[in-house]
Each structure stands twice: as C-alpha cells, then as structure tokens.
Amino acid sequence: QVQLVESGGGLVQPGGSLRLSCAASGSILSVNAMGWYRQAPGKERELVASFTRGSSPNYADSVKGRFTISRDNAKNTVYLQMTSLKPEDTAVYYCNADIRTLRVGVPVEMRYWGKGTLVTVSS
DSSP states (O other), rough: EEEEEOOOOOEEOOTTOOEEEEEEESOSSSSEEEEEEETTSSSSEEEEEOOTHHHHHHHTTTTTTEOOOOOOOTTEEEEEEESSOOOGGGGEEEEEEEEEEEETTTEEEEEEEEOEEEEEEOO
16 A cells, blocks of 8 residues: 655745645655645646656746755655745645555555645744
C-alpha cells in the first residue's frame, strides 16, 4: 500500500514563507514525477509545480520566482518552498507522485495523491 503524506501547511501572513513536505511510503519500486497542486475554495485544482526525475522543474506562472520545488530521491520526498506568499495562494495543497509498484508480480506505475494540507495566507 502506497501513501503520500503532506505536512507543513498553516496560517501565514502576506509576504511570509512556508515549506511543504510530502513523503511517499510503502512498497515502492521507483518514483518518477512528483508535484504539487492546489485547490482554492470554489475553484478547480491547478498545477503549482512538478518535477520529473532528470528534468527541470515546471511552475505555474502565478508562482514563478516565489515557489521552489525540490525532491530528495533517497527519501521519496518532495518539498515546496513558498515565499512572498499572497492571499490568493490560500488553498489546500496536494502532492502527487507517479509511483511504480509490483501488482501480482508485475511492475505497474500509477499516480497517487495525498490528502492535502491547508495553506492560509491572511493578516
């Protein structure tokens, strides 16, 4: 059973910083892409940043220059460093990962999602 567990959300003032973490655990053969999405109240879930192994990270225009995605492959963990936070960054942040596991002895890659962590930017 594979799990993604996010941490690091909370309440922060505009202009502040937060660091989100997401760790994958379970019977994992390998992890390919990892990334962060967010969903604000009344809006659709949107990509924030993603990171495919061996490639440069990809960011939404709205967070470029403010957010940085990184990963620790040895720990199957992805991070999102968020700076210069704005009220419009308020959302539930979800991590996802494309993970390869064995299913009845056969390697299968599937996309997994965490349950989300709430980030609130408010004074």
